[in-house]
Amino acid sequence: MKILSEKPMIHETSKVQKSHLGSWTEIGPNSTIEETLFGDYSYTAGDNLIMYAEIGKYCSIASHVRINPVNHPMWRVTQHHVTYRRVQYGLSDTDDHDFFGWRRDHKVTIGHDVWIGHGAIIMPGVTIGTGAIIGAGAVVTKDVPPYMIAVGVPAKPIKPRFAPDIAEKILRTEWWNWDRQTLEERFEELNDINSFLQKEVGTEGNHARIVKS
Known part of the structure; x- marks a missing residue:
């Protein structure tokens, strides 16, 4: 393990x-x-x-x-990477950095x-x-x-996964930001949405509705 x-x-x-x-x-x-x-x-x-x-x-x-994933310039005459990985093909001293920057942006x-x-x-x-x-x-x-x-x-x-009001309540808790000590103390609550919400946002008596197909 x-x-x-x-x-x-x-x-x-x-x-x-x-x-x-x-x-x-x-x-x-x-x-x-x-x-x-x-x-x-x-x-x-x-x-x-x-x-x-x-x-x-x-x-x-x-x-x-x-x-x-990688993109290809389908608007160019050829979409092959010869036009932007041009150093590899001995066609230029530099690659097309603007093209690579698009995916980064x-x-x-x-x-x-x-x-x-x-x-x-x-x-x-x-x-x-x-x-x-x-x-x-x-x-x-x-x-x-x-x-x-x-x-x-x-x-x-x-x-x-849940009715909109329940999803919103979970989002408001931001439980994913718990520190390690809190996680160790309360991780079992993550197995039961009703008990989690009752303690976290005070929804006692209001059971979570999981949306079923």
């Missing part, structure tokens, strides 16, 4: 460049993370490519997920406690709200609201 700690755990086959990894994080095997903020307790399962992104705390990223933003399923692709510029679920194999081209389940190609919302 792997025991995590405040020091990020990065698999020996993975590469992390110009990024910040929070405490209790794990980067699975054969992954590449570049220019990314990666929040506390978040993890990748492996074979992930993540670039130019801001990822919140407690995110669960399944294997083969791609976040902010269109970073992906992922909230807290987001679950991204196996093989999903999150396109440049997309924002995924806290608590959302992205289905396996989805291609996310548009923003996804908090606590929404989105699936398909292109990904479309199919239903919220």
Whole structure:
């Protein structure tokens, strides 16, 4: 069993460049993370490519997920990377830095406690709200609201995880910002939404409504 700690755990086959990894994080095997903020307790399962992104705390990223994939200049005569990786082809002394900068300027933003399923692709510029679920194999081209389940190609919302008032109450708690001591004392509450809300926001007698299909 792997025991995590405040020091990020990065698999020996993975590469992390110009990024910040929070405490209790794990980067699975054969992954590449570049220019990314990666929040506390978040993890990748492996074979992930993540670039130019801001990822919140407690995110669960399944294997083969791609976040902010490479783009090609389809508006040019050729969309081949000979026009922007031109040094590699001996066509110039410099690459097309403006083209590479576009993807950096269109970073992906992922909230807290987001679950991204196996093989999903999150396109440049997309924002995924806290608590959302992205289905396996989805291609996310548009923003996804908090606590929404989105699936398909292109990904479309199919239903919220909770009724709107309950989702808003959870968002207001900002439980993902608990310090370690608070988490250790109260983590069992995270298993039961009713007891959590009763203690956190005083919703005694008002049971949480999970939206069912």
